[in-house]
Amino acid sequence: MASITLNNLVKKYGDGFPAVNDISIDIADGEFIILVGPSGCGKSTLLRMIVGLEDITDGDLLINGERVNEKAPRDRNLAMVFQNYALYPHLTVYENIAFPLRLAKGKHSEDEVNRLVTDAASTLELTEHLQRKPANLSGGQRQRVAMGRAIVRQADAFLFDEPLSNLDAKLRGQMRSEISQMQRRLGITSVYVTHDQTEAMTLGDRVAVLKKGELQQIASPRELYEQPVNLFVAGFIGSPSMNFLPATIEGNTLHTSLGDLEIPASKAEKAAGRKVVLVGLRPEFFEDAKLVEDHKHANGTTFTATLTHTEWLGNEQYGYINFDPAPEMRDVLNSLAREMDADELRPQIVVTLDAASRIRGGREAEIWLDTRKLHLFDAESGENLTRDAEAGAQLTREANEERAEEIATAQQADEERGSGTGEQTTSGRPAATVQAGAPRSSGATAAGGKHTAG
Template sequence: MASITLNNLVKKYGDGFPAVNDISIDIADGEFIILVGPSGCGKSTLLRMIVGLEDITDGELLIDGERVNDKAPRDRNLAMVFQNYALYPHLTVYENIAFPLRLAKGKHSEEQVNKLVTEAAATLELTDHLQRKPANLSGGQRQRVAMGRAIVRQADAFLFDEPLSNLDAKLRGQMRSEISQMQRRLGVTSVYVTHDQTEAMTLGDRVAVLKMGELQQIASPRELYEQPRNLFVAGFIGSPSMNFIPATIENGKLQTVLGDLDVPAEKLAKVEGKKVVLVGVRPEFFEDAKLVEESKLPHGSIFTATLTHTEWLGNEQYGYINFNPDPEMRELLNNLAREMDADELRPQIVVTLDAASRIRGGREAEIWLDTRKLHLFDPESGENLTRDAEAGAALTAEAGEERAEEIATAQEADRAQGHGTSDAGDGSTDNGQGGGKHAAAS
């Protein structure tokens, strides 16, 4: 296993456009890092730079402290799992998993190959499918074969390029769980590219949010959600996404389309001198005022609104409130939407209501908002003016401690079940076969 260090990495193509622009990340040994962002943000390019499939224009890439900028993919001892599985259709599952070991000519005896393949197959529940061909497998089984090939290489790190995007929603959920458990059992450093919110929030120890080739914030999923650094991160992370409401500050209150909101004095102090701010609030911090506990009422504001419609989901429901921002603010919201890969941010507020709420569309209702939880953003710079950096750092530190405990627990359970990891060489490959860079990285 290994640590991976990205020092000011830059990738420019022939036209001089920086697809990756000055990104620095320290990835600890055994850590699971997610790269997320809209299409074209540079996340896949960055992953390919790490594995060696893209040249580095500037900056340094270190694996366990060793500079590897000029090393070929086969010499970096990294295993990559591709979106399209990259399996060989004419080979059995057994031979697909064994392929990187066969390429390392003379490094593994047949007994070692068989041991590594059968152990990987047992880990991934593929034992009964070892003699089948990829064409006869489901999408989830093919992805397991691709992961099995990565496991037997005993690589220093796993790199995943949107591995679940070809699967249906139910299977994605199952495979998410399997990848998470496998990574904990093996304790292997992993870098995972996705555009899927759920994958990013459930898999990663830390998530790196990218926009137009630049790193916006890297933190634990919880820190990103609760303490986003800027408008982009706040809007991109979370589903439904954070609501953004224009507001002016007068007489110690926020004047918004929802009415005047009482806000804690410490939040207002951080926006002193600002005439206009964007209020950011998650849908779950709203509630039907009739259902709010009396002790919580003083910690928020009640406003009256007419919902266009509601969506009942069983355990909760969503309500929708339209509003009409001025042209300048509408353009700001639309620009933010384009950055997040959407056509526009509708001037609409999404509120989460208890499943028992009787509020319905077309009726005027009283809604309570927990004003302790809102964020205030500078509409010009996008900066989160009310971010508590110290509280956010504590959340990420806590996630790191939990990761170490989970890995130790998972490995102890694995040893108890007799699934220990074999040591049969470094699994390096010969680039003379198997499709050049692509095969060497997989």
């Protein structure tokens, strides 16, 4: 296993454009890092630089403290799992998994090959399929074979390049769970590229959000969600995404297209001196005012709006409210949309309502908003004016502690299963040592700074 250090990495192509621009991240031994961002943000390029498939224009890449910029991919001892599986159609599942062991001629005995392959197959529930060919497997099974091939290599780290994008939604959910459990058991350093919100939020210890080759923020999923550093991160993380509502501020009052919203003085002070701000509102900050308990009303404000329509999902429903921004604010919203790989940000507020709410489209309704949780963003720079950096860092510290405990528990259970059957631990690898209570720093800052995890 390995720690991976990225020191001011830059990748420029022939035209001089920096596809990756001055990215620094410290990935701790055993950590699971997610690289996420819109198409063309540089996440796959960065992954390929780590594994050695792309040259590094500037900066240093270190694996276990050793600089590896000039090392060939085969000498970095990293295992890559690709989007298209990259299986050999004429070989059985067994031989596909064993292929990297056979490639290292003379290094592994036949007994050792058999043990490593069967152990990996057991981990991935492929034992019954070892004599089948890839053409006779489902997409999820093929991806498990690709992961099995990575496991038997006993590599220092796993690198995943959008491995689930070819699967349907149900299989993606199943495979997410399997990858997460496998990484916990093995305790192996992993770097995972995705554009999928759910994968980013559910898999990683920390998530690195990239935009146009630059690192915007790296933190635990919860810190990114609750304490985003800027407009881009706030809008990219979360589904449905955060609503952005232009407003002018006067005292503790926001003047918006939805009406006047009273906000806590502590929030208003952060935006002092700015005429215009963008208000960031998660859909779950809203509720049908009739269903809000009396003691909660003091924690928010109520406004009247007409919903265009609602969508009932069983456990909850979404309501949609259109608003008309000023022309200059529409330009700001459209610019943000282009950064997030969308044509435009519709001037629309999405609200989450209780499934029992009787609010329907076309009717005027009373909506309650929890103003304690809203964010205020500078309309020009995109900076989150109300971000609490220390509260965010605490969320990441807590996530790291919880994750360490989960890994230790998973590995202990794996060892107990192995000792009960007289088998070795998964893939013949000794369990990783994870020290609970030694949290990694969140490093949640804008691009250009150093993001440590130690």
